[in-house]
């Protein structure tokens with residue numbers, strides 16, 4: 001059901017948060033499975049459990065804390081979601097993406113989305129990082145799109161363009177910062193395909209998605225990116241490759257969540273320094289940070 005999260009509800013939540021902290025974040029970071037550590041590196045942090053925030057959904061997935069953390073990354077005001085929401089948890093898609101609209105009403109300009117994903121591109125190794133340059137919205141093909149239903153012009157236009165969803169400048173910045181930090185040999189740029197989950201994809205589905213041009217497969221991020229772009233936020237997104245999707249029938253490999261979380265631990269501090277260095281280097285003069 002497309003239970004719309006109304007402008008008024010998002011505004012109520014944003015106003016509640018604005019009353020709780022003097023921080024005014026310009027960047028929001030969404031931490032994927034096992035990448036919640038990013039939120040622990042915020043300075044002068046003020047944290048809210050999702051269940052204490054009016055109209056906020058609750059995290060139900062192991063590896064997703066369920067906290068909204070306001071603080072500073074290298075001196076820049078940020079807000080970090082430790083735990084995000086997925087279709088497979090049974091949430092209406094508009095509940096999953098409501099935080100993007102709340103960030104917009106908080107005055108956030110840029111959203112950084114991170115996730116754990118399976119590698120479809122044979123060049124990718126477990127632990128690699130893929131900068132998302134574009135997405136394939138499989139659920140969207142079947143009408144499962146967060147913008148379905150009446151459009152609220154106060155957020156954005158009825159038919160938003162998605163050909164520029166993943167900000168080119170921020171992708172260039174990420175590649176530059178990655179090279180500076182010596183991460184170049186495990187960083188890639190590619191196409192992320194979202195599926196509903198919670199079952200991992202079959203071998204036939206992996207082979208099909210690869211043929212369709214996908215480099216990584218996951219169960220999140222795309223819905224948030226669409227809603228963020230609809231309301232005019234800049235979007236940067238990256239995937240931590242936590243396993244290689246199984247591509248041939250005689251392979252013994254089996255995707256599992258523990259492996260996803262384990263890989264997240266290995267890379268999370270490097271991802272934290274990539275993201276925090278990006279946040280520090282983002283343009284501020286023109287104020288469209």
Ligand SMILES: Nc1nc2ncn(CCNC(CO)CO)c2c(=O)[nH]1
Nearest residue numbers: 116117118217218219245255257260
């Ligand atoms: N093959 C494969 N590997 C993956 N690693 C992480 N994810 C994203 C899904 N993450 C879930 C389960 O770990 C938790 O949100 C996937 C996926 O969907 N497929």
